[in-house]
Amino acid sequence: MEIIEDTNEKGEKVKSKIWRPYIKLLFKAKLPYFWIVFLTVIILAESTLTLMFPDLTKKIVGGNIETAVVLGAVGVIVGKVALSGFISFISKFTMFKIDKSYRGLIWKQLMRSPIELFDQVKANEMVSRTSTDTAKMSIVFSYIVPSFISVTYLTVGTVAILFTYDWRLGLAQAIFLPIYIGVYFWYGHWSYKVNKQLQGKLANLTQFLAELLVNIPLIKTFVTEKAEDQRGKRNIQSYYRASVKKKLADWIEHPMTGLFDVVQSILVIGLGVYLVSRSIITMDVWVGYFLYVTTLFGVLNTLGSLFIELKMSQGATTRIAQLTEHPEEEYERQKSLPSLNQDLIFDHVSFDYGEEKVLKDVNFSIPHGKVTAIVGPSGGGKTTILSLIEQFYHVNEGTITLGNTPIENFHLKEWRSAFGYVAQDIPLLTGTVRENLVYGVDREVSDDEITEALIQANAWSFVQNLHEGIDTHIGESGGKLSGGQRQRLAIARVFLRSPQCLLLDEATSNLDTRSEKAVQEAMQKLTKDRTSIVIAHDLATVHDADQIIVLDEGTVSGIGTHEQLMKENELYHTFVQLQLGKPAL
Template sequence: MDKTPLPVQTPEHGARTYRRLLSYALPQWPLFVLAVLGFMLFSFMEVTLIAVTELLLDAVGAGIQQGRGFLSQFVAGHFPGGVMPQDTARWLVPAAMLMIIVFRAIGNFVGSYGLAYVARAVIHQLRTELFEHIGQLPSSYFDRFTGAFLISKVAYNVEQVTNSITKALKTMIRSSFTAIGLLTYLLMVNWKLTLTFFLFVPIIAVIVSVVGKRFRKLSHRIQNTMGDVTHVTQEAINGYEVVRMYGGRTYENGRFQAASNANRQQFMKLVVADNASVSVIQIMVGLATAVLVWFALAPGMVESMTPGVFASYIGAAASLAKPIRNLSEVYAEIQKGIAAAESIFEVFDAPKEPLGGDLALPEPVTGAVRFEHLGFRYTDKGPPVLSDIDFSVESGQTVALVGASGSGKSTLVSLLSRFYEPTSGRILLDGVDITQVPVAALREQISLVSQNIVLFNDTVYRNIAYGELGSKSEAEVMRAVELAHAQEFIQELPQGLQTVLGDNAQMLSGGQRQRLAIARALLKDAPVLVLDEATSALDNESERHIQAALAEVMKNRTTFVIAHRLSTIESADRILVMDQGQIVESGTHTELLAQGGRYALLLRQQTGEHLG
């Protein structure tokens, strides 16, 4: 897991990130426009409902007169003598209020649904693109970041983006239009009084800006601590057998509690910042309202208003507090969304693994491999993992790689499959530099059976005929099953080949899982075969079956065998002994024994261990 501190992000960078995020909503622009129109209708009706209270109060007594009322002048002017009788106002004003409420509800529904649809479409697109991009990242990226942290980005961080689109935009659009409408109404009624509010706008803006920066920093920390929670959980679940056998429950519980508590602490800091800012802004708006009322009650001010106009004016001024408070919260939500989006776009911006060149391999590929002065480091300043590896493998030969753990055997075959790129030298397949070949075309020529068995939560059949192998016929699948000596135990499964294996096929033994992986490699029928401890999980009887099957399959194929048990590679055409990233011995089993060097020593040590 990479613990590199996050760089300081400027407001300009945050704006670019948010614009990039909103660009995902462009394909849904018709619904977005509909949502905006819905919220505009809601806001207009919200202001209109407050304004109508003027008519409600002015109607008390002799009815609505044209007089000095702001809205009353317009309404009463449509009646004889400029007066709406009280009997008429009795049913007309409630009917108007009901109609306004209905249209407000319609506007809110249209706006909320439209924006939620847009938001979920964006989340779906982000998740699918993120998942696809992760699948194209180089192996070095997975060396730096654990799977749990990437899962957290897909599951948690993407979800955090929802609020910055749905809740934030909904509040911003609806509250902005409502605030603009209320301010417009206040200015039209009495512009001198309304200017009082504008004295407090700079103070509120400063508070929102400071709190927003704090929110963004805390949101980054929350996402990191959530990654820790996911990481600890995944390790404890995947390694539950080790946890129980070695009494690790208390230790794992402590790790989880520490990770969860760190996440809780960051959330509480977020809550403090959120509620403190809201409270301060509420006080500022309340102060502005109090000052406005103080001015309104000054001599000469109220005389220009009817009781209805004055009441609706104060009501509109008081109602401004809610949209202003909501707008202050929006900035915080947007900052949280930007923090989540930044972590997602960091993955998007990570370079994909090289696709290779456009040269075609000769047809058919024979499997002749040449390593020319190959060198490799995991990082530019890291120690050399491989140094000056130089040898050739003829088509159809079997080459065994032996040596102590960490000597570079698995790294060497990983370079052949281009999971990593060499730092010096090159690898040729049938005389073609593999970096000049499309990586997908290269991997079509290589089958891999590693000691890390990967089986998916799918049927046995789909685990063997996986991915592009799904086009293989059932007869070819059955032939691979027979060669891998897997037919007997598959027939004993509840639904045979159609049995769903579950999470990582825990219902199968290690040897059975290994044989399914071998069957998958056999089905691929590639000219180059890599066996990385392919028989390590098998008992002696199963191993004899597999060795017989592999001996048949390895005919006419270039095979690289990595083995710790030297007894399994005695028949190899060539054995390479590796130590600290270099080839220290090369030859057949007989030749290396005669030399009495490192290979002979390793063999004697293993034989002694077995005899002991």
């Protein structure tokens, strides 16, 4: 989980931009404005009561025990107690509402983001952005802003009232307060940095643990327990150091506050005694002065932590903005897709994932209704071709067209629905066999249809032996199944959908020879009269294809039928010879 640096180090100019994503996010998310305003109003009401209490006490100390004054003082205390309980509930309630709004916004955005964004931001990081980062942002309007408003109101109110008591009392606080607030802001800034370091270390540690714990079989296979033990210790140690530093930073607040308390007491008592002794103010005014200052500084003590929370929310905003400002996939486009009844043409296509070119000026056409196989060495760009057809990514140069129409012109949902894609890494959902098969199918699917699809994909034999048949849970992301079983479920999914076009990426690579043969037969039925693109290492699978494309390091090295390529293409020839166990001629 990488912690994105906030922009402080890049200088003032960039720093001012922090608020831009924030404001954009505010407009995008529907915030509960009524509750935010209501919360601010009741907080201000509570602050008003806070401001009234010392003055009422002063009057009582001065001998004014009129019923209105005494009842007023009691009323203020009761009102404050009632309001503070109410405020703490409304504040949390508002925070949950804001949380919900931000999370909803991010989730919607993530569902519409291109795969490219998920290549950039790791899954762990996405999780922390939608959970903890949103919480940090939510407290801005449910806590930080109302608190700042209340603190400002109390500060200005206190100084104003003190001026009405005596200008010297007002002036003393008007000079002392800015110094106090300035030091607390500085402290907040520094403490935030230390806090951020700690968060970074914690993120590293959790990332390390999360990654390693799912890879235990890998660690055992490569006998790297000792090295990983050391690496874990280093992470734990560096988190420990950062924790100590953070505690130290927290602790420094104590002597700092203590020092200010001493200065403040000297000011209150010294100035008070001096003014009383000179009969400039009376004793009751001094009591009022003392109470105002004590109350105000009790509130100002929270400034440091408020400032830290504000800075943290800025960091969170920057990270969330990276998600919400990423361009969405364009779903609505000019053209409706009638049917895939034309050839799919790659015309001078080049593509890279950001660095080296993966496809280099590739030209071929996928004939409609025929089976095209793509073969070639690993890393040559075969899966990339399927990703481009699915429009997970877009070409950098050249065009992909259906007939004469660029594929980017068709409505994306219609386009993707036209393809049945069995991906190389066989993604399955946590859930039952049935849930996996019907995922994304809009119509009612009967048990018979599911069974039929499983039989076709040669998966029925194992599914019927599961203890709850098609309603058996297959573990987290299908983890309770073997590679071959997963593959057959993925194929059954395609049988159930019966899409216009098939994209099969190594769809039978994990099957034993007998199952493979059975699935291949089923697939032949499926691919019959249907545009199909089949990637396979096993050349027996591609032997009967109408057209075979040999892809080598991002370039097309040959196109033709098996017989043609055996004669003309050296790479293909070598491949076949190697698989047959004979030396290449």
